[in-house]
Amino acid sequence: MKFVISGFYGLGNTGDEAILEAIIDNLRDEFNNPDITVFSLSPEQTAKEHHVKSVYRAWRHDNKGKIKALKEADLLISGGGGLLQDAYPTKFLFGPLPYYLLIVLLAKLCGTKVMFFSQGIGPVTSTWGKILMKMANMADFITVRDQYSKDLVQKLGVSKPETVVTSDIVFAFKAKPDDSCIKTLPLTGSEELVAVSVRPWFEKVKQFEQVAQVLDYLIEEKNVTPVFVPMEGHHDKTASEKVMAHMKHADKCLMLGTDFTPNQYLNFIGNCSLTIGMRLHALIFSTLMGVPHIGLSYDKKVESLLKRSGMWNYSAVLEEINVDDMKKNAVSLLDHHEENVQIVKSNAAAMRSEALRNIGLLKEKFVK
Incomplete structure (x- = not known):
């Protein structure tokens, strides 16, 4: 099975890198030789560390690479972590919400299914953020890491995909001894x-x-x-x-x-x-x-x-x-x-x- 993983990867945040490692390790446990591509701000480093394919995540270049990866994928895994929020400045096409939701839109245009995976939703308080969140209805399935996130998703009008409360995927992190x-x-x-x-x-x-x-x-x-x-x-x-x-x-x-x-x-x-x-x-x-x-x-x-x-x-x-x-x-x-x-x-x-x-x-x- 072919996966694309989209999240806050390749930026040096330990929590997000732990999320990525946990997703990859558990996909490999459950699937026979899965084909994994990660959208990362440091694609060469991500590819080397995790033995995956990697494409530059931002819109500045390699958009053909993003489209190719999404067209070939069976599933876009959007997450985990707190991707869908507007705590940081959110303008028309600038900020976390527009970025991650546009990746979802691109996946759907490519005919690829989408799962919001182990996400923590919010805060979403701006008018534009609340409008953008309606795009989350494009997802085929959603898991969130706490009840607060599920309640907020529903409050923001995301009703089409089923939403299930799980927990942060890092709780399935596979620790390896290292001092x-x-x-x-x-x-x-x-x-x-x-x-x-x-x-x-x-x-x-x-x-x-x-x-x-x-x-x-x-x-x-x-x-x-x-x-x-x-x-x-x-x-x-x-x-x-x-x-x-x-x-x-x-x-x-x-x-x-x-x-x-x-x-x-x-x-x-x-x-x-x-x-x-x-x-x-x-x-x-x-x-x-x-x-x-x-x-x-x-x-x-x-x-x-x-x-x-x-x-x-x-x-x-x-x-x-x-x-x-x-x-x-x-x-x-x-x-x-x-x-x-x-x-x-x-x-x-x-x-x-x-x-x-x-x-x-x-x-x-x-x-x-």
Whole structure:
């Protein structure tokens, strides 16, 4: 069977690259020698890393390559991840919504079936975004990673394709042992590690000072070693440096490099006792590895994940962070570590089963 995969690939975002790896690995598990083409901003790198065909994703060039791949494909997999949203500027033909929906339109013009795969939908708040979302009715089938996304899809008038709630395909990620990250750090092996994942989020900066206060407290009270995990290159590295700039004990912190693979970051997080994170996929990695976590939710997708992982009561909406509560919650998760590990692992097993349904439903709907 021939597949084209369209998503936010080849741009160095660890979460999206983890999505791609999970899709490819699971397609290969379920299909005999599938023919896979990925639309990527770094097609040569994507082809080399995943042993797939790859075509430049943007409209600037190789549009003939896109059309050829779609004409030959049995199915366009659009996703996963948060592709259909207008949190970033959306103009007539500029922004995520027009791009991904135009790829869907192109696939349908080529006679190719379309599945929105393990997607997180929204936010979609602009008038133009809501108009564009009607184009999602062109899809033949939709799976979304949380109930919020299904509700929003239906609210936005996408009623033609069946929509099923599963979970993020990264819960079906196939971890491979790799200690590359931890080997780069000056550790003795006796440290209690806390993974920290922060990201820029428009003009909001107060959370950097708040996280700094919590980390200083944990260093003083629990003798932990915070390690920043920059899951989107220099963007997260800069955000991490902003946290450390507010800290009294920044010298007790460490930071990983920006060029590790999703599998390497996943294995590192598995060595930590706790994660404090903004990045959705840092929290997903924590869930996968049974690591208790505190999430700072800047988006409904983060809140939805935290509710399913069992960690929402320890977490907070970004604009509503209470530093004292966060300190107390972090200490509680550390003091009752094994109990919380079991909660997270149990919920992770359920979400892994739901993630694998994405592939099962694909076979059910599109394989004759």
